[in-house]
Amino acid sequence: xxxxxxxALRNRLLAALxxxxxxxxxxxxxxxxxxxxxxxxxxxxxxxxxxxxxxGLVSLIADTREGRVEIGLVxxxxxxxxxxxxxxxxxxxxxxxxxDGTALRIAAAELCAALDASAALRGVLGRYVQTLxxxxxxxxxxxxxxxxxxxxARWILMTQDRLGRDELPITxxxxxxxxxxxxxxxxxxxxxxxxxxLIQAKRGRVIVLDRAGLxxxxxxxxxxxxxxxxxxxxxx
Amino acid sequence: xxxxxxxxNIRRNGVLIRDxxxxxxxxxxAARALALETLRExxxxxxxxxxxxxxKRNVFVITDEAGTVLEEVPYDVLL
Numbered sequence: 001x002x003x004x005x006x007x008a009l010r011n012r013l014l015a016a017l018x019x020x021x022x023x024x025x026x027x028x029x030x031x032x033x034x035x036x037x038x039x040x041x042x043x044x045x046x047x048x049x050x051x052x053x054x055x056g057l058v059s060l061i062a063d064t065r066e067g068r069v070e071i072g073l074v075x076x077x078x079x080x081x082x083x084x085x086x087x088x089x090x091x092x093x094x095x096x097x098x099x100d101g102t103a104l105r106i107a108a109a110e111l112c113a114a115l116d117a118s119a120a121l122r123g124v125l126g127r128y129v130q131t132l133x134x135x136x137x138x139x140x141x142x143x144x145x146x147x148x149x150x151x152x153a154r155w156i157l158m159t160q161d162r163l164g165r166d167e168l169p170i171t172x173x174x175x176x177x178x179x180x181x182x183x184x185x186x187x188x189x190x191x192x193x194x195x196x197x198l199i200q201a202k203r204g205r206v207i208v209l210d211r212a213g214l215x216x217x218x219x220x221x222x223x224x225x226x227x228x229x230x231x232x233x234x235x236x
Numbered sequence: 237x238x239x240x241x242x243x244x245n246i247r248r249n250g251v252l253i254r255d256x257x258x259x260x261x262x263x264x265x266a267a268r269a270l271a272l273e274t275l276r277e278x279x280x281x282x283x284x285x286x287x288x289x290x291x292k293r294n295v296f297v298i299t300d301e302a303g304t305v306l307e308e309v310p311y312d313v314l315l
Contacts, residue, residue: 148284172257181284183259184244184274184296191246191253203256 004029004104011052011104012077013128016233021114021121028110034058034097040080041095049105050081056101057162059178061094070178072136073155075101075162077229078128084108085115085125099159099169127232135225142221143180148189151179154218156199156206161226166208193217242267242306244274245297252297264298264306271296271309279314288315 006022009015014022014029034040034056041047043063051058053076060072071093074080080103083091089108115122142151155178159168175190176183190201198214200207208214215222239260244267246253261267274296278285285291288311296309 145283147286151284179284181281182270182274182277183257184246184255184270185277185285187244187246187253187255188248188291188294191248201256 009104010054010076011079012233013079013124014052014104016124018120021118021124024114024118024121025106025111028106028114029104030106032103032105034101034103036097036100038097039094040097040103041091041093043092043094044090046089047081047084047091047108049107050079050084050111051103051105052079054102054104055163056097056103057099057159058095059098059174061096061177062092063094067180067182068177069180071139072132073158073162073178074132076164077162077233078132079125081108081111082129082132084111085122085129098174099163131225131229131232134228138221138225142218146219146221148179148181148185149192150218150221152186152189153193153198153214154222155179156193156208157211157214157218157222160208160211168206168208169204170206171204241301242270243299244271245299247295247297247308248291248293258301264300267298268307268309271298272314275309275311275314278311288312 004026006014006019040051040058053074055076058074058080059070060074062069062071080095083089142154152175156168159170172183172186175186179186193199194201196213198210198217200209239262241258242261242264243255243258245255259270261270278291279288292312292315294311297305298307298309299305
């Protein structure tokens with residue numbers, strides 16, 4: 001196992017740690033591929049590992065009798081395994097991979113031992129929990145006040161932020177789940193964003209053409225969560 | 237055994253919006269049932285889909301994998 005260099009990592013939480021805290025975690029971090037549809041956390045089951053994403057996308061999902069609804073989105077800005085930070089080893093929600101990538105994985109016991117040993121580590125990861133709460137709050141706001149096209153615009157922006165590229169590997173099924181609607185309902189929403197040249201939709205892919213236009217479309221459903229993240233983790 | 241795939245294309249203002257991905261369903265009756273479920277959801281959630289006057293003239297054009305039109309379901313069928 002080659003030694004991990006903090007400066008070479010893409011995960012923004014690991015990058016934000018002090019050198020001492022990074023050294024505390026590094027011997028326990030193992031690079032792990034993440035494959036689409038893989039469940040990295042299963043509802044109500046003990047969480048064996050936390051995942052610091054380097055690339056790819058994971059959805060936090062509420063599974064209901066009516067269907068699945070995405071409640072949170074995590075990429076290289078975040079981690080999977082927040083319940084461990086908060087003193088519990090399980091959650092009623094699932095975490096499922098939505099775009100292939102890699103993560104650095106750490107056993108739950110090793111992470112908890114490091115948290116107990118370092119208030120600074122707990123502080124950094126606690127501030128990530130704050131950004132996730134704001135993100136989920138903005139999703140509640142978007143779902144209460146915005147139509148399907150605006151919500152789709154917001155979510156495409158959030159996906160682009162996390163994957164860091166213009167061509168996004170996302171299917172109608174995934175978009176329907178994140179919007180909490182039936183799959184055929186996505187077709188017209190995509191068509192409306194395409195008609196205004198904000199995106200190009202292909203089978204299994206969405207290409208972002210006009211990011212500023214998407215931001216106008218998403219209005220203030222997009223922005224506050226991203227600003228909160230930058231306030232806490234931005235450079236300088 | 238893999239299920240056949242059905243496409244719920246949408247005709248709006250004379251333009252056919254192609255369903256690029258479709259759904260794997262047991263038969264054409266299930267495709268029609270999905271169209272009707274989607275329309276019931278649209279009626280139930282006007283804050284998501286907009287009020288019916290904005291979409292009631294649309295039509296689902298259901299096709300199979302060969303592109304053959306199997307059925308048309310006007311959106312106002314439930315109104």
